[in-house]
Amino acid sequence: MKTLFRPSLYTLTLLVVFTGLVLSCTEEKYKESTDETLNITEFLRANEEEYSLFLEILDVTDYASFMNTYGTYTLFLPTNDAVNQYLSDLGASNVADVPMEDLQELAKLHIIDEVFTTVQFNDGKIATPSLQGQFLITGAVNRDGQSNITVNKDARIISSNVEVGNGVIHVIDKALEVADQTxxxxxxxxxxxxxxxxxxxxxxxxxxxxxxxxxxxxxxxxxxxxxxxxxxxxxxxxxxxxxxxxxxxxxxxxxxxxxxxxxxxxxxxxxxxxxxxxxxxxxxxxxxxxxxxxxxxxxxxxxxxxxxxxxxxxxxxxxxxxxxxxxxxxxxxxxxxVNDNFFIKKRFPAPVYFDVADQPEFRQLSSVFRKPGNYADLSRSELSEVTWEGNAAFRLGYLAAATGDGAQLSQAWHGDVVELLRHRTGVINNLEFTTPVLIKGRYKVWVSYRQNGRASSSVRALFNGEALPRLINFTEYGNTDLPERVLESQGYKRHLNITTSRFNSRLAGIIEVPTTGRHTITLESLAYAGGPSWIDVIEFRPVDMDQLYPKMEAGGDGLIDE
Incomplete structure (x- = not known):
């Protein structure tokens, strides 16, 4: 979802802070000198004097073999002192005193099925949940005159980015606890x-x-x-x-x-x-x-x-x-x-800039999402907020563009698009997105895309299953000659803050949002397509709002008022 705000600036600031911590903290080590052929379990066995208790937990839960296989894992590894403190807090004298189910949940909480180094940490939730299902929270604290990165607010990372054959290890001074209270x-x-x-x-x-x-x-x-x-x-x-x-x-x-x-x-x-x-x-x-x-x-x-x-x-x-x-x-x-008391505020229709490429599952692909030059595609069963009729083998593509066609695709807002391969009747003709929250009211709906001569030339938009009056031609170039207000009167506009014929924006129609909440917007292909369609953003602008401004920053995440 695209908004009026600038979360990337927020993220960039936090990344700078964390990068500074990693470089400046004498207690942390950016990269350990280890044998990179060792997998996680092998590394623990080679360093049992420091990590034998967590290794024992992996052994008794049968996760040791699993963590010795090929993969891309992040392990938050508690030291022996940390595990001993965990046992003491439970009133247990050794690992065998802890119920097996609790040990399994504990082990899974410390493992993420993706590699995250400290430079990828933000001040908040790590994008991918632990194997236990709960998310881990990172932050920065100053203790005893030293800055440290913490996990779940209490555990300090005392040695970071230890590279092993199947991932990365961050050593922590306190075992993480499963949140078992409602x-x-x-x-x-x-x-x-x-x-x-x-x-x-x-x-x-x-x-x-x-x-x-x-x-x-x-x-x-x-x-x-x-x-x-x-x-x-x-x-x-x-x-x-x-x-x-x-x-x-x-x-x-x-x-x-x-x-x-x-x-x-x-x-x-x-x-x-x-x-x-x-x-x-x-x-x-x-x-x-x-x-x-x-x-x-x-x-x-x-x-x-x-x-x-x-x-x-x-x-x-x-x-x-x-x-x-x-x-x-x-x-x-x-x-x-929250820092202040507040009560319900009556809300009026507000613009929503729906980045169709910003799907939860694409966002979780941290090595791909908004990383120029990367591509990923997911099946219908892998997406929670997109579905379609037609060929079940079809996969929805995510493209963060850089070269070739990508050199122009990178001008899209946020530099990424959704790629629909063979968006046509009989293959994939009804592509349905769940919208962000829309406040009750009347809106104009604009569909913005990157032109492709082989895309579908006739696409109908439907809101909550009701067809909108104007068809969209994904092969149609944007007009760079007409004055903007004249273009708008004809149901077109330039949604980016640059003048380019490669991108076009079509007014699909006016909708009445009956209730505040999330709804569906469907793109139904009515024609043959021999190539992909690239969709940038779907805008919902209140009918009494200026439909041209703010514009979207080409290749960036901002909104430009002039």
């Missing part, structure tokens, strides 16, 4: 959230936040994210007790009623998906459990702000997320802390 239990355990804990009980939301993690028939998880307020934040807003909150917000005097304002006050703080700070940073709005209500998200410098907007010329300051406290993993979601 969000409700996590909130209960924090004394600073005692009033918030009372509030979720009073409104009936405690039981929801205490439910174990489940998956539906489509493998969609029941993860939720909670925006919690500390006692101090409540007090600054004038709320010292639960009764204070009931008097202010419970207009039906029945907090368990979903229509009661106090119930909605809590529901508005629950996001029905797993959103770490890194996820929020690349979104413009998120849905909440309050029906049809959303929270806007804005990245400003290194801060994440909720509901900061300017309406009718009036600036409304946002509520800041407390980054240092947030990203607390629970068994069924993630907990964040």
């Amino acid at each position: 969000l409700a239990e996590t909130i209960d355990e924090d004394p600073s959230l005692s009033l918030f804990a009372e509030l979720i009980r009073e409104t009936g939301w405690y039981d929801t936040l205490d439910e174990p993690l489940t998956y539906d028939q489509d493998s969609i998880s029941s993860h939720v994210s909670v925006l919690a307020q500390t006692n101090e934040v409540f007090q600054e807003a004038g709320f010292n007790t639960l009764n204070d909150l009931k008097e202010r917000y419970s207009h039906l005097d029945d907090p368990t009623n979903p229509l009661d304002s106090l119930n909605l006050y809590v529901a508005y703080r629950i996001i029905p998906e797993l959103d770490y700070l890194a996820d929020l940073a690349v979104k413009s709005v998120v849905l909440t459990k309050a029906p049809l209500e959303v929270i806007s998200v804005k990245l400003a410098s290194d801060s994440l702000l909720l509901n900061e907007e300017t309406f009718n010329g009036v600036f409304e300051p946002g509520v800041q997320i407390n980054r240092s406290q947030s990203d607390v993993t629970a068994s069924n979601g993630v907990l964040h802390y």
Whole structure:
């Protein structure tokens, strides 16, 4: 999803910080002098004096052989002292005293099935989850006058980027712990959230936040994210007790009623998906459990702000997320802390710039996603938010362009496109995307693409299954001669901040978004295609908004107002 914000600047800043840490910390080593022919298990056996206890865990769980095979793994390796402390905290005298299931979960939590060196760490969630399923969080701290990278806030990396035959190892001074408490239990355990804990009980939301993690028939998880307020934040807003909150917000005097304002006050703080700070940073709005209500998200410098907007010329300051406290993993979601009290804000239609190449599964391919010159393709079963009718063998391509055709494709927003091979009747004619969150209202829909003479010459767009009136010709060049406003009146525009005939943008029609939420946009090919179609972005602009500006930065991630 493409937004008005600039998460790449945020990411770049954090990468610089982490790179500086790696280069400046005397305690860390960027690359160990090891025999690179050794795989992970062989490396542990060769260094048993330091890592014998974690090796024992791998042996008893039968993961030792698995970690000795070919692959690309990242291992966060606790020292013997770290494992001994873990055993002591459990009241166990040795590894054999720990239940097998707990050891298996512990081992998997320390392993990621992809290589991540420290220069790839951001201040937040690592893009790929551990084999256990939970995400790991990295950050920077200063302790005893030294800067270190931490994992899950507590474990320090004391030796980094140890290259082995099947991946990389980062040595940590504390064993990572599986988050086995629900969000409700996590909130209960924090004394600073005692009033918030009372509030979720009073409104009936405690039981929801205490439910174990489940998956539906489509493998969609029941993860939720909670925006919690500390006692101090409540007090600054004038709320010292639960009764204070009931008097202010419970207009039906029945907090368990979903229509009661106090119930909605809590529901508005629950996001029905797993959103770490890194996820929020690349979104413009998120849905909440309050029906049809959303929270806007804005990245400003290194801060994440909720509901900061300017309406009718009036600036409304946002509520800041407390980054240092947030990203607390629970068994069924993630907990964040906010610095101010807030309530539901009525939202008006807002532009959404949908980068169709920014799919969750492509984003997880860290060695490919937005790395110039790289290509990947995924099958229908591997994509959670894209589907199609037709040939099941078809694969959706992701192209971060650089050379050849790529020299021009790299001018796309973010420098990447979705590539549809043989987008035609009988092969793959209905390609359906799940949109980002759209706020209820009327929008003009623009489909922007890179021209290809062999692509489909007749494509129909459908919103929630309803056909839009204008067809799209992916073989059609962009017009570089007509004035922009004349071009717009004919249903075309130049969506990039450069003048090029290779890219074109077609107005597909006007839609009425009936409810705030995620919807579907389908591209149906009505003609033969002998080559690929390259789609850059699908724009949803409110009908009363300027349809030409802001433009998208060619090859970059910005929005250009002039």
